[in-house]
Amino acid sequence: MSSLxxxxxxCANLSSIYKAVKYVNLEPVISDDSKTIASARAIIFPGxxxxxxxxxxxxxxxxxxxxxxxxxxxxxFLGICLGMQLLLSRSEEIGSDNSNKPAEGLNAIPGExxxxxxxxxxxxxxxxxxxxxxxxxxxxGLEQSSNGGAYFYFTHSYYAQPRNQTHILGYTDYGFxxxxxxxxxxxxxxxxxxxKSGPAGLRLLSNFGNIIADNRD
Amino acid sequence: MLAKRIIPCLDVRDxxxxxxxxxxxxxxxxxxxxxxxxxxREGADEIVFLDITASVxxxxxxxxxxxxxxxxxxxxxxxxxxxxxxxxxxxxxxSGADKVSLNTAALKNPxxxxxxxxxxxxxxxxxxxxxxxxxxxxxxxxxxWEVYSHGGRTPTGRDAIEWAKEAEKLGAGEILLTSMDADxxxxxYDTALLSSVAxxxxxxVIASGGAGKLEHLYEALTKGKAHAVxxxxxxxxxxxxxxxxxxxxxxxxxxxxxxxx
Numbered sequence: 458m459s460s461l462x463x464x465x466x467x468c469a470n471l472s473s474i475y476k477a478v479k480y481v482n483l484e485p486v487i488s489d490d491s492k493t494i495a496s497a498r499a500i501i502f503p504g505x506x507x508x509x510x511x512x513x514x515x516x517x518x519x520x521x522x523x524x525x526x527x528x529x530x531x532x533x534f535l536g537i538c539l540g541m542q543l544l545l546s547r548s549e550e551i552g553s554d555n556s557n558k559p560a561e562g563l564n565a566i567p568g569e570x571x572x573x574x575x576x577x578x579x580x581x582x583x584x585x586x587x588x589x590x591x592x593x594x595x596x597x598g599l600e601q602s603s604n605g606g607a608y609f610y611f612t613h614s615y616y617a618q619p620r621n622q623t624h625i626l627g628y629t630d631y632g633f634x635x636x637x638x639x640x641x642x643x644x645x646x647x648x649x650x651x652x653k654s655g656p657a658g659l660r661l662l663s664n665f666g667n668i669i670a671d672n673r674d
Numbered sequence: 675m676l677a678k679r680i681i682p683c684l685d686v687r688d689x690x691x692x693x694x695x696x697x698x699x700x701x702x703x704x705x706x707x708x709x710x711x712x713x714x715r716e717g718a719d720e721i722v723f724l725d726i727t728a729s730v731x732x733x734x735x736x737x738x739x740x741x742x743x744x745x746x747x748x749x750x751x752x753x754x755x756x757x758x759x760x761x762x763x764x765x766x767x768x769s770g771a772d773k774v775s776l777n778t779a780a781l782k783n784p785x786x787x788x789x790x791x792x793x794x795x796x797x798x799x800x801x802x803x804x805x806x807x808x809x810x811x812x813x814x815x816x817x818x819w820e821v822y823s824h825g826g827r828t829p830t831g832r833d834a835i836e837w838a839k840e841a842e843k844l845g846a847g848e849i850l851l852t853s854m855d856a857d858x859x860x861x862x863y864d865t866a867l868l869s870s871v872a873x874x875x876x877x878x879v880i881a882s883g884g885a886g887k888l889e890h891l892y893e894a895l896t897k898g899k900a901h902a903v904x905x906x907x908x909x910x911x912x913x914x915x916x917x918x919x920x921x922x923x924x925x926x927x928x929x930x931x932x933x934x935x
Contacts, residue, residue: 472770477748506795578876580797580847583901584677584719584931608677608931610750612797612847630675653750653772655714 461669462497464524465489466540467514468505470652474537477652481663491523499669500527504539508548508570508615509560511539521563528565533643533669538613541639541646542570545617566639566646568619577632579614587637587649589627594671595638595645596627597664599657607657609649611637616648643672677931678895679719679902680919681880682909684709686755687726689735694910707742713909714747716916717933721747722775722850722904725755726825733762737769744770754802754850760789767794775800775850778823781830781837784844791845800880801846805834805867806854819853819867826854834867835874842875849875850904852882860886860907868898880904888914888922895928 463474463485471487478485478501485501488494502524504511515521528534536544547559548570562570573579587609588602600607606627616635619625626645627638639646645665651658685692690704700708710721721743725736733756740753753766754775763774780787780801790799804826805819819834838849851871853864863884872879878901881894885908894900908914920930 470767470772472768473744473748473772476745476770480745480748505797578878578901580877581676582797582848582878583679585675653748655749659748 460493460497461485461499461501462494463487463501463503464494464520464540466502466504466511468503468511468539470503470505470538470650473650474501474503474652477659477662481659481666483662483666483669489518489520491520494520494523495526497527497532498673499533499665500524500535501665502534502536502540502543504537504543505612506539508539508542508550508562511543512560512562515543525563525565528563528644531643533665533672534645535665536646537652538648538650541648542615542617544639544644544646545570545619548615550615565644566617566619566624566641567621568617568624570615570617572615573631573635580612581614581616581631582612583610584608584654585611585629585631585637585649587627587629587647589638590625593626593640594668595640595661595664597667598660609637609647609651609654609657609661611649613648617646643668675929676901677719677929678923679880680717680891680916680930681720681722681902681904682713682718682916683722683724683882683904683906685724685726685906686736686739687728688732689727689739692726693906706739707746710743710747710751713916714749717920717931718749718916719902719931720750720752722752722754725753727756730756737765740766740771741769752800754800758786760786760793763790763794763798767798773798773800773848775802776846777802777804778825780841781821781823781832784840787841787844787846791847796845796847799846800848800850801838801841802850802852803834803837803841804852804854807864807867817866817870819870822854826852826857835870838871838875842877846877848878848880850880850882851900852904853884856884857882858907859884862886862890863894863898863900865893865898868894868900872899878902882906886913888919891919892923892926892928895923
């Protein structure tokens with residue numbers, strides 16, 4: 458098995474991600490089967506909606522182990538939007554169960570997911586610029602920080618705050634600079650939606666395809 | 675900084691675009707997929723399809739349009755018009771729509787906003803509102819607007835600002851606000867309506883109705899405090915291209931996503 462697996466997190470944008478990934482000539486399969494995930498060559502982990510709901514869905518589907526296994530094995534992994542936030546330790550977002558306990562993430566990137574300060578309009582929705590912190594194959598060919606960074610499409614009310622500076626790949630300015638991309642080895646997470654970010658988003662997905670190809674060599 | 679969005683709106687009936695005259699370079703300007711792809715190439719930040727199909731039996735056509743558009747256009751797609759159930763929202767989102775906009779059905783049954791937001795997230799739910807200056811507002815300087823349903827044909831007695839606040843509370847993620855007084859006049863947006871609603875809610879407001887000149891768009895985004903402008907006639911009849919609009923706004927100091935990004 459050597460496939461790119463898009464995790465079926467039952468979110469609304471699954472088909473958009475599938476279509477965009479196909480458009481850049483990758484051959485994805487959508488799956489929530491832990492065996493398929495365990496044998497994947499690369500993973501895209503999408504998500505929209507509430508953190509607690511998605512976290513409980515992952516554990517109900519018994520995917521926590523296979524996702525963490527894939528991350529530990531170091532295969533190329535891309536979390537998108539809530540899929541990025543779920544890579545962190547926990548979130549301030551109150552879950553639908555109304556318990557005041559913070560919902561737990563995968564803890565692959567230590568840190569918290571926090572709500573934007575009350576004085577900012579939320580959700581943060583629309584096109585904003587991503588400034589890579591350093592050169593990385595994921596942002597190859599895209600506008601770099603010296604030019605202000607490329608525009609990507611965002612829609613979210615919470616943002617990731619990694620504890621470890623070295624896990625931060627890019628920033629976006631929304632009244633203050635927040636982390637919009639994370640990286641640890643082949644593990645990537647982006648807060649924006651590359652599948653809805655026009656040419657820049659397609660370029661990023663195609664760059665991810667190159668990261669997959671390089672990893673096979 | 676968050677860019678101001680320029681959003682073309684395509685009216686679709688029975689799977690065909692019903693407006694526009696300038697599309698000599700397109701094989702079929704009436705094909706919504708081609709038109710959406712055209713605006714995407716021109717630098718549109720999102721696309722809105724407003725389905726004005728009259729008969730329920732022909733509703734399927736819009737699902738097909740969304741499905742095909744989402745295969746070639748990779749910017750957010752919103753679909754509105756006649757959406758009255760969570761199941762239909764699901765079907766549109768599964769086909770590749772990113773957001774659905776609710777209007778008359780939400781006025782009849784506000785719980786639909788909540789049901790949609792809980793199932794798909796607030797980012798998927800746009801409240802579309804058609805508002806008109808109320809009698810005392812037209813005669814004096816009282817600022818109040820009444821919400822109309824059924825494509826602006828039926829007064830509802832609801833106050834626009836109160837309805838916006840309620841929709842936000844129920845889980846709407848954005849408000850698409852059309853001034854019926856300004857719509858079609860090409861004389862500018864109702865910036866008093868826009869700013870009154872924008873100040874009452876924290877979710878983004880998309881301005882619609884009245885744009886005829888570039889400065890109208892600028893006014894909606896500054897004086898009107900809108901996050902985005904919906905553009906129909908000004909684009910469809912070739913008055914301005916998206917590149918010209920963005921160039922103008924950028925020169926006036928507003929952040930926009932460059933056409934070549």
